[in-house]
Amino acid sequence: MNGLAGEDVPIRLHRLDSPVTTLGPFSRAVIWVQGCPFNCKGCITRESIDPTGGFEMSVREIADWVIAQEGVEGITLSGGEPMEQSEALALVIDLAKDAKDLGIVCYTGYTLEAIRKAGRKDKLDLVSRTDLLIDGQYIPEKHADLLWRGSSNQRLIHLTDRYRAEVEMLTSEGDRSAGVEVKFDASGKLEFTGVPATPGFRDRMYERACGENLESSNEEAE
Numbered sequence: 001m002n003g004l005a006g007e008d009v010p011i012r013l014h015r016l017d018s019p020v021t022t023l024g025p026f027s028r029a030v031i032w033v034q035g036c037p038f039n040c041k042g043c044i045t046r047e048s049i050d051p052t053g054g055f056e057m058s059v060r061e062i063a064d065w066v067i068a069q070e071g072v073e074g075i076t077l078s079g080g081e082p083m084e085q086s087e088a089l090a091l092v093i094d095l096a097k098d099a100k101d102l103g104i105v106c107y108t109g110y111t112l113e114a115i116r117k118a119g120r121k122d123k124l125d126l127v128s129r130t131d132l133l134i135d136g137q138y139i140p141e142k143h144a145d146l147l148w149r150g151s152s153n154q155r156l157i158h159l160t161d162r163y164r165a166e167v168e169m170l171t172s173e174g175d176r177s178a179g180v181e182v183k184f185d186a187s188g189k190l191e192f193t194g195v196p197a198t199p200g201f202r203d204r205m206y207e208r209a210c211g212e213n214l215e216s217s218n219e220e221a222e
C-alpha cells in the first residue's frame, strides 16, 4: 500500500533487532522506541528514556524493515514507551500487516486500566491492534523470574486469542524468564536482549564485557 497519510511521520527509535526469541512468542521483529515518561528505578533500558535520544525513521521505513525480516511471526513493541508514539506505531502495524500476517506484542508502562480510563484515541487504537499486552512499570522490589516480565506487577494480557495457547504451554511448567540473547552486532558491539531472571544482570554483563575489553552496548526489554 502506498501513499497513506502518515507514512512520512518520523518515529524516534532506540533500536531495531530481528530475529529475537526472548521478547514474546516465537521469533519476532522488535522495535524499541525512544522516550519514556516513567523513569523506573532499575530500568534496564535506561538509554531509551531520554525522548531526545536515539534516532529517527519514518513509519514507512520501519514498516518496510519489518516486512523484510524473514521467518518472524510478529512484531514486539518495546522501549521506551510505545504508547507515547502510539498513532505512528499503529500505522506501522497496519502497513506491515498489509503485507504479512503478523501478531503484535506491546510492552507499556501504563496499566491497561489507566489507558482505558484516559480514553485517548491514539493509545486505544494501538491497544486495539495488540494481541498480547505486557503492562505495568518495572518495580525493582517486585523483581521476579517471569516469562517476558521483570517484576510481578507486570501482566501478560491476552487481548486476542492469538498467543493464548502458546503462553499457557510456556507457563504450564512454571512462569520463568525466556532468558537473554547475547549478540555481537556488525560493528563488534556486544548487545543483549531479553528480560533477565535476576536483578543486576545488566551491570554484571557490563563489568564482564569491560573486564574482557569488549565494547558493550547493553539493551534489554522492560
Ligand code: SF4
Pocket (backbone or CB within 6 Å): 036, 037, 038, 039, 040, 042, 043, 044, 045, 046, 048, 049, 079, 080, 081, 108, 109, 136, 137, 138, 222
Ligand atoms: S522500565 Fe519500561 S516503563 Fe520503566 S522507565 Fe524503563 S522503559 Fe520506561
